[in-house]
Amino acid sequence: MAYTSQRKAYGETLVALAKENRNIVVLDADLCGSTMGKLTELALPEQHVEMGIAEADMTSVAGGLSRVGKIPFTNSFAVFSAGRAYDQIRQSVAIGKLNVKICGSSAGASDFADGATHQSIDDIAYMRVIPNMSVFVPADSNEAVEVTKYMASHEGPMYIRLNRNDYENVTEEGAEFTLDPKVLRDGTDVVVFACGIMVGKALEAAEKLAGKISVKVVNVSTIKPLNKEMVCELAKGCKGVVTAEEHSVIGGLGGAIAEALCKECKPIEFVGVNDIFGSSAHSYADILEYLGLTTEHIASAVELIYNL
């Protein structure tokens, strides 16, 4: 049965992979209950390392592990595993192209209650700017399973960004993961490039506008390396482009798509966090509304482009 929790999908997939490959090592920084690293700790304690609340050390340690043949996965909330440890990712891991996998769990605003300190609205930007780094934002739990498998079986530093909360799948269960952007709904007027939870919301927006505006929805789960030619191809014939991400409008998916389309002269509308930090909220829906990350926000952006 398909998962509806990305972190559970990730955690259980890691256990399955680690059983098959004894070189897989899972590292946590005192949050393995949230990251689901605890599933490896319980099933395969000799392949799990608790590094304590020390993400910088954890990341460089992962670099060292990779140099003696291990395939380390570092787990924590994205603000810590990617943000706190940015320098170690850059210096210890990425320059040497080490085979280290970084999991940014509870990413975006998905840790709604904890507020701005725990909400990563900038990790896609600072991970994708690092040379040698691959950046994945799976649309749902089905894709999280497949991206995790991909990371374990391919060399190099890689970052996976996961949501804390449960939501329905929009991609097919068991579909083998490939790096190319994937068209989930075809359309001719406006193309929406989306990632993470915003893919499902983009599909809802497209459905809502059906009959009025023909909307193509593309799942961009690989932010880097981005197939730029394909992005241009997918935008061809459309009046304009919308990007949608649970991340700042600066430097993330929107930035990557705009860079890809820089010679195409298409209008682009960015749905994302408008250069502000998050806030505590009583529900995920409340913080997404506060940050402008809803189906309605995408639909409005599509209409704006269409009516230009």
Added chain:
Amino acid sequence: MSYSKELLESLEAKAKLLRKDCMKCIGVGVAGHVGGSCSSADLVAALYFYKMKYDPKNPDWEGRDYFLLSKGHVAILQYSALAEAGFFPVEDLQHCKDVGFYLQGHPHLGTPGIEAGTGSLGQGLSLGLGMAIGLKMDDKPNNVYVLVGDGEQNEGQIWEAAMAAGAKKMDNLCAIIDNNGLQAMGKIKDRLDSGNLAEKWAAFGWNVIEIDGHNMEEIVKALDDADEYKGKPTAIIAHTVKGKGVSFAENQVGFHNAALTKEQYEQALAELS
């Protein structure tokens, strides 16, 4: 255990040779890390020409010990040791820092004998800890040595790694602290006093050995003792003199990263011959 006079003298001669190679590497008129290279030279000579197992013709040999230069700014010292050990031609040292060349300003993965990119201070000990954890997972006997600066003790990540290595009883890990008492901008006591390092490392769960970092017998004995010691990682605190062996640079903050004049260059080579 006692060590033969021949062994100790040959290692001292190697240390001198490494210092000389460093000077040649730096040359005239271009800044290079004279001070910290010279303070660490005896330690590095003992590691490469006495203690560590490696195969220069097969740098990835599985049985090798691992060395990480966490104080990566003295890369020229490690390059000199690797060249003299046969990993690559000694003549290549003069091309250090050429654009795109394999001898970069800081140790860089891809250079034969370099185990990881280091020199962003504070990270080398964690890299070494990761190697030590991985080797222990596979019941491998290889040791991991990390040379850490005393100024580098300012970095918080050193203490994260020290805490984790102590807690996990990584007795295949040995940190060597080059305690020359100077950091880039002055005396450590005046800039950011690191306090009593022996007490600090012991408190973090390490076996601590204090030595004169220029006394070859004390160095090799400490490395052997660290190898034998079980149940804790070992920290060798080596008391050294920055710029050791080059009279005008000894204990001079200005020679942390300095360009040599032609006269200084020739004097240094003469003193090291």
